[in-house]
Amino acid sequence: MANDVVDFQLGAAGLGLGAFSGVLDVLSTCSKLYGLWRSLRGLDGYLGLLRAKLILQEALLDQWQRDWLSFTVSGKVALQKQRLLKVHQNAVIVSLEVVRSLLESLEPLREASKAPESALERLQLAAGGATDCDKTLGQISSMLNDLYRLLPPANPNVEVSQTVMSLEYIGCQGMPHCGAEKDVGLGSETFSRAMTFRQLGQDLEKDLEDRISAFKHTLPTAELTMAPDRVRITANDEASGGFRSFGTLDSKTPVVVEWKKYDLNWKGQKGIRLRGRIQNIARLLHADSKPDELLTLNCLGVFDDYEKSRYGLVFALPTGAEVDVEMRSMKSLLDQPTPETLPTLGDRYRIAYSLTLSLAILHASGWLQKSIRSHNIMFIIKAGRPVWSRPYLVGFDFSRPDSKDEVSEKPEQSVRFNLYRHSSAQGIPGESFRKSFDIYSLGVVLLEIGLWRLAWSFRGDDTNAKKVQSIFTSKATSWLGHFMGVGYRDATLKCLNGDLGQGDDSVVRAFYIEVVEIMGSLAESQ
Template structure:
């Protein structure tokens, strides 16, 4: 057996102590140099921005490392091994140059003190003359790393989304400044631009609602809120039942999603009504990222007689078309309504990308299930390329002090809910619960059947059922190992213990993986 074949069997990871051990050591050294500022806080604005630029370079290097050296041992191609060997000397030389430049950026040298020497409350600043030197050195580091990425290009299936995932780890001021630098280069980056606008809108809506609550506290409690009645130009289908109805407004097709409520007064009433306002405005915002597959909200009204709110959405279905749910399509579909493998990957990726954008702007969906995924259908012709995620009625911001409204009870809906979101006591809803919901949908897309027949009224046992070895093999057979692994990470709690942000980890370990299935 020749050495090249043995290398292919062992994989790059197995060669880290052999042919590529020096390269791995250099990469780790460079990562350490880029990370050394991570432990510093309470920095002057300019210094904080400089720190963020360094950490952005570290994250990009991490992404590059995953692309070229992070494959499982049994999945490394011979072609990739040859490329790595061909360029290994150049890669090492480049990394040594980066290492040399980073040695000039030691915090003690740049700031004149280490973190432990800073007094309480002191904002750490540049020492005299060091700002220009530091920025000049950083520019050299960025240029060297760009050269590295030209030799071995980043393999991200959606580069703009990868950059956004890195940027969103920062607070609003740094995020805006970094985005302005990128957008100022003249390149069109609509996903970054529009998602950041959604972030700003959500923050503004939160601030406005906080002001309304503060005003209420200083006024006479118990005042009534004005209610918007059902629009006179809205015609809803007679006999429509459940959480969704169809109708027309001004002659145009619309969908109405219903949200039942109990009468509230005082601060709670303002909070819940304000949340409805904010939700409607968030889903009305235009332009939103093309990757965010949601319907546009026209507005909402209070159906006082039935104690429910109605959120009105523009329907993309024209005459001769209808909207059908993924749940309906999964239930014993005729052969002409079965999607191809590529179409199933597209549906999974589109929904995953939308969920990631929501998580990134700190918004919890709370209702991800096959009933809330809609498609435009003309007869048996389904538009698989554009699923729509609906069912936002109980969604809310991801904030520690937010009130969670009780979700409607249904065994068919409980299938999708995280075990900790069921039973007593229930834990506060969080991002990983939405990710779990999505994992159940990935299982259904993989088997092209609803998961409900596996439900046994025990959420923990149901999760074990989805993740058991025989089902994992079934998903791997139908959708591939990468898809299977992404699904399991959503279901098994992998993201609960993430040291990095949950949304970033979800993007790297699930969304990017699903995107790659479309490109292979």
């Protein structure tokens, strides 16, 4: 928030330096009070729920501040917003002063929550003032809701913003029951689904590690394991390098099959881990709790193709897709452009926004994708034209929770695939793989979208990872501004350069604010 304040004050010179200093001062105080609750850890029961609700409030207020107090004086819209804020400045200050006062009234409870009492004693401590706290929370929410009606946030998806900004600070520990946040009025549908999605991933990971420790040879569940003869392969996706096929399930349902190769010599714990990872990915991508903004195909099950030493993850086509509708990868569309498959400027903005939003939700939910490239982005083709607004992320065969992990299997080592991998992430995507590597890979894809050319065409004869990275950065700097505008160019460069998550900002938060919101604004402008 502090950096936003400085940027805005520099940009507000047209209305007089410090024209909104009163608003900025009270916002700063509110931010500090919210931050004190956010910094607490290990709260359970009512106190954990209270902290979670305050974190959600802070996320929405932070969104409002970015929309109304974080722009420079440039363009007609920016000036109109400043003038409107100036007209309502006194009402805004009074509203925020009330919020500040209400937050201060919760300070005694926050201080008491840090005492070293047992969980039962802390619960008793909170119970006495629960009714008053609920009333205070309701008053804060009412006041902020009135502010948002007066000066609405302009973000294309405020619910997702709230979710991404809050998830890293809210865990299931101390919640009444994970996955039931909607029942207690905690946040939006998107937030509730993302929390449940994240907890499912954590539960699957714990189950796998427990089975590895116990050295059991059984799969965690059999519900998604299917017989190989139920799947009939009708065609291979040439653009995937042998990692994807098309076919039917039970001779009638069109499906996409993602292949995961394995070594027959993998026994014991190594074999258990591989089978468990594949089963976990299947269950995760089958979950009803998956947020709608995370554009992935629904996994119907997994089977073992013994003859070719590979697992097949079976995915349904998107809901509503007719039997004769095909899916094609972005790579194949770039390879074979036609008038019907050339996206407009607005289409490219919408593709970029949908992809960046999907990755933000995936990362906020605690997962890494690890194989982002144009080969693994699929579009529905209807009447010969791609549905540009819904690009689907596929290729989750190496995906895993964002935590320390022992990886036994190696990815395909194609030079064409390595083009999308950060220079520090070539080869095995193991323990050191992190969110910034996913973001770099997406940056290469954003370059391809902006120029509508394959990254392969830019590399020349270079295969050195650092040189290729430098080439991509140079192309983005020189060309993207002319084709897509400076906002798109700068957001893409931040992905390629690793300029996100510096200072106090986390990578998730910085990626959402500096990339996703920019792409969303560009998509909305068309």
